[in-house]
Amino acid sequence: MFLIMPATLAAAERPVGRAMQFGITSYLRLSDFNGGTIAYQSNLSPDAAWRLGATVNVSDSRGDESFIYIDGEDTEASGDETVRSCDLALTCQWLRYRGDDLSVYFGGGPRLSFTYSRSEGYTFQTWTQYERHYWSRTFGVGLEGCLGVQWTATDWLAIHAEYVTRLTYQHTNVEEDEWSLEGDEEHVKRTTSVDAFEFDSTGVRFGVSVYF
Amino acid sequence: MSRGSVTVVAGVCLALLVAGVAAGEGVVARPSGEAIQFSIQSGFVVRDFGALTLAYQRYVAPDVALRLGLTLDLHHESGDYGQLYITEQEGEVYDESVEHGEWDHSGHLSCEWIWYRGERLALYYGGGPRIFYSSWRDEHSSFYTDYSWHRRQTVESYGAGIQSCLGMQWAVCDWLVLQAEYDAWFTYTRYSSTVQELRTGEAPRFTEEKDTSDRFTLDSRGVRMGLSVYY
Numbered sequence: 001m002f003l004i005m006p007a008t009l010a011a012a013e014r015p016v017g018r019a020m021q022f023g024i025t026s027y028l029r030l031s032d033f034n035g036g037t038i039a040y041q042s043n044l045s046p047d048a049a050w051r052l053g054a055t056v057n058v059s060d061s062r063g064d065e066s067f068i069y070i071d072g073e074d075t076e077a078s079g080d081e082t083v084r085s086c087d088l089a090l091t092c093q094w095l096r097y098r099g100d101d102l103s104v105y106f107g108g109g110p111r112l113s114f115t116y117s118r119s120e121g122y123t124f125q126t127w128t129q130y131e132r133h134y135w136s137r138t139f140g141v142g143l144e145g146c147l148g149v150q151w152t153a154t155d156w157l158a159i160h161a162e163y164v165t166r167l168t169y170q171h172t173n174v175e176e177d178e179w180s181l182e183g184d185e186e187h188v189k190r191t192t193s194v195d196a197f198e199f200d201s202t203g204v205r206f207g208v209s210v211y212f
Numbered sequence: 213m214s215r216g217s218v219t220v221v222a223g224v225c226l227a228l229l230v231a232g233v234a235a236g237e238g239v240v241a242r243p244s245g246e247a248i249q250f251s252i253q254s255g256f257v258v259r260d261f262g263a264l265t266l267a268y269q270r271y272v273a274p275d276v277a278l279r280l281g282l283t284l285d286l287h288h289e290s291g292d293y294g295q296l297y298i299t300e301q302e303g304e305v306y307d308e309s310v311e312h313g314e315w316d317h318s319g320h321l322s323c324e325w326i327w328y329r330g331e332r333l334a335l336y337y338g339g340g341p342r343i344f345y346s347s348w349r350d351e352h353s354s355f356y357t358d359y360s361w362h363r364r365q366t367v368e369s370y371g372a373g374i375q376s377c378l379g380m381q382w383a384v385c386d387w388l389v390l391q392a393e394y395d396a397w398f399t400y401t402r403y404s405s406t407v408q409e410l411r412t413g414e415a416p417r418f419t420e421e422k423d424t425s426d427r428f429t430l431d432s433r434g435v436r437m438g439l440s441v442y443y
Binding site: 024025027028098099102103104147148149151163165172186187188189192193194196197198199200201202203204206 | 248255256257258259260264283285287294296298299
């Protein structure tokens with residue numbers, strides 16, 4: 001229907017102001033655009049805008065589990081685990097527009113991301129007791145650029161599709177610690193450090209902006 | 213979405229399409245100028261038109277256009293993995309560490325000259341060269357108390373060929389075109405893979421395996437549907 005709308009609707013001027021942005025997925029379902037928490041755009045001038053995409057996810061969970069091995073010794077075990085995690089991403093882009101009801105736009109800006117996960121757990125068995133810690137932290141910085149086209153459906157609705165590329169650097173640290181508190185005294189410590197550079201063409205992002 | 217809903221949506225689209233054609237017949241000419249191209253996937257999802265970085269088209273004459281497709285991906289990752297294992301009863305300490313590096317590069321560029329016949333509803337056909345390159349290298353080193361083990365794997369492929377298309381397009385308005393096309397390509401691909409392994413310590417050993425192949429392909433991916441937005 002979006003493809004047919006241009007033939008049936010009168011052209012409108014490109015909207016200027018503030019907008020919420022949404023992605024369009026299969027069967028015209030709406031989803032997040034460039035941030036899971038908010039995707040917002042505001043004009044700085046008639047032909048320039050900045051947009052912000054943010055994702056914030058924080059969770060804290062505690063759980064208990066118990067299980068019994070029914071074998072010759074009927075071993076019983078129980079455990080509890082606490083997991084805290086957060087996932088943050090922020091992208092900010094400056095865009096330039098050319099055209100009116102149909103416009104081409106391009107721009108770019110920085111992108112920051114941070115994920116953190118920490119878990120502590122205990123396992124109590126008949127003959128021994130284990131304690132383990134897991135800690136993971138990833139931060140990324142980069143640039144994101146886009147080149148797209150936008151069609152103004154009405155004075156408050158614009159439909160756009162854009163090619164997106166990203167240049168990112170990402171660093172990940174993971175530490176795992178596991179040791180037995182009774183019985184065979186063992187201690188295992190694992191550390192991981194990963195650096196990644198990426199120039200990634202992510203393809204097309206299709207969305208709609210609702211101005212207010 | 214249920215099949216019935218899809219049918220209803222498709223029916224409404226078709227009705228609007230017919231209405232649009234009736235209303236605009238003889239008014240809308242074939243758009244020309246520059247365009248960015250997108251594909252229409254199942255579920256009416258708009259995606260890339262065969263090139264992830266950009267698909268671009270520009271008219272170079274009234275009935276001739278030049279179409280470019282570009283994909284570029286670069287990836288490098290390096291990591292250190294360490295493991296310390298202590299058994300206090302036995303008084304033993306094992307220290308193991310792993311270094312890992314991975315490089316992944318790929319690129320693709322295609323260029324086609326397209327000829328058009330018709331105005332609002334037009335037949336088009338054309339072709340042009342296509343080149344592509346990809347390489348992947350993986351290095352892995354494991355360090356143990358009394359020996360170390362290293363492995364490097366390199367996979368590289370590159371090629372060139374020609375691709376062609378034959379399609380129909382319909383101008384929805386003076387800046388939007390819907391198109392569907394058959395395409396086919398003939399390519400030559402050179403593939404090579406090398407695996408090297410080195411073990412140090414009391415029984416040092418080095419092995420190397422190489423694998424190369426040449427392949428000629430004549431292939432087609434059927435119909436792809438897309439839209440071009442002229443600006």
